[in-house]
Amino acid sequence: MPVWLCLMVMCLPASAVLAEETSAINEKIIATVNSRKITGRELQLDFFLKQLSASSVSPTKETLIEQLIDRELIRQFLVKRKVKADSILLEQQMKMIRRLVEKKESDLKTVLVAVGLDEESLEEMLSLQIAWKIHVTKTLTEKRIHEYWNEHKSQFDGTEVIASQIFKKLPSDASNEDVATAKQELTELRKRIVAGEITFAAAAKENSDSPSASKGGSLGTFEYAGMVAESIAITAFGMQPGDVSKPFRSRFGLHLLSVEKRVEGELSLEDARSLVVKEISSVMWKEQVARERKTARIRIEP
Numbered sequence: 001m002p003v004w005l006c007l008m009v010m011c012l013p014a015s016a017v018l019a020e021e022t023s024a025i026n027e028k029i030i031a032t033v034n035s036r037k038i039t040g041r042e043l044q045l046d047f048f049l050k051q052l053s054a055s056s057v058s059p060t061k062e063t064l065i066e067q068l069i070d071r072e073l074i075r076q077f078l079v080k081r082k083v084k085a086d087s088i089l090l091e092q093q094m095k096m097i098r099r100l101v102e103k104k105e106s107d108l109k110t111v112l113v114a115v116g117l118d119e120e121s122l123e124e125m126l127s128l129q130i131a132w133k134i135h136v137t138k139t140l141t142e143k144r145i146h147e148y149w150n151e152h153k154s155q156f157d158g159t160e161v162i163a164s165q166i167f168k169k170l171p172s173d174a175s176n177e178d179v180a181t182a183k184q185e186l187t188e189l190r191k192r193i194v195a196g197e198i199t200f201a202a203a204a205k206e207n208s209d210s211p212s213a214s215k216g217g218s219l220g221t222f223e224y225a226g227m228v229a230e231s232i233a234i235t236a237f238g239m240q241p242g243d244v245s246k247p248f249r250s251r252f253g254l255h256l257l258s259v260e261k262r263v264e265g266e267l268s269l270e271d272a273r274s275l276v277v278k279e280i281s282s283v284m285w286k287e288q289v290a291r292e293r294k295t296a297r298i299r300i301e302p
Helices: 003-010 012-025 040-051 061-080 087-103 108-114 119-139 142-156 176-194 200-207 211-215 230-236 269-295
Strands: 029-033 036-039 160-169 218-222 253-263 298-300
Touching: 029 040, 029 061, 036 040, 036 061, 040 061, 061 119, 061 269, 061 298, 087 108, 087 119, 108 119, 119 269, 142 269, 160 176, 160 200, 160 211, 160 230, 176 200, 176 253, 200 211, 211 218, 218 230, 230 253
Parallel strands: none
Antiparallel strands: 029 036, 029 298, 160 218, 160 253
8 A cells, every 4th residue: 555645544634724725726737748738736636645755855846747747748658558557456456545544434535535636536646557567567678677686786685884974964945155165065074084184983073964973973784775865875885895975965965975884685686576676667767758758748837
């Protein structure tokens, strides 16, 4: 069951308030993709679901609109390829949703109305997910799975790293000048650390804006997925013990990273196959969106 739906049910009273606030703009056209109009209703739903996700950062309206455009491009691509959702799988998901809602002593219609939806809209949303999985299943080859595994093995095989960071917090709308200042500060710190003038731990205690500063910047031991911000994981898993990264930016600010130890994992491709396929599916989605955008007629309304 999707996490957002579980949370939707738990947050039903708040959802009713949201529905009242958004009902007036639900029919407003916010974008057009190859003659198909995307309305404010879809935007409000997407924003609501993102708010209920595990992410601590709220996406901007502009980001949500771009994601809705991407989904519409994929929907149109699947229609052209005549890829449809399996009706049995769709009904199974709908039944699971109904059972979940009933356990919360409510009914599906009430929950959907609370977020400005109806069952038909929910089915459309679920159908896109199911149809995409069918497309991936039909087109993803064993060769690509093995190639991806070989290139990204440490992300899936249980490999762990022990790392520390020095962090400079920046707002999402930080000016170029503020970013440059923070980057220069971290660059100078890195030079001192690499030259042996100061230890990474001491530099973190004196300069990091993260709570981990009191521990010398220690982030502890972590695997690639689900334990630290993606930008930190990507950087850390591209480093070797003893390396100190150059300053890099995340949605939270700027980071300097040091890797102390790396323990290689022992999981096989078959152990991690479902995670590998899921990641490749995401890559394939982005690749297809990029291809579709080259020829698509897209207009975002002011």
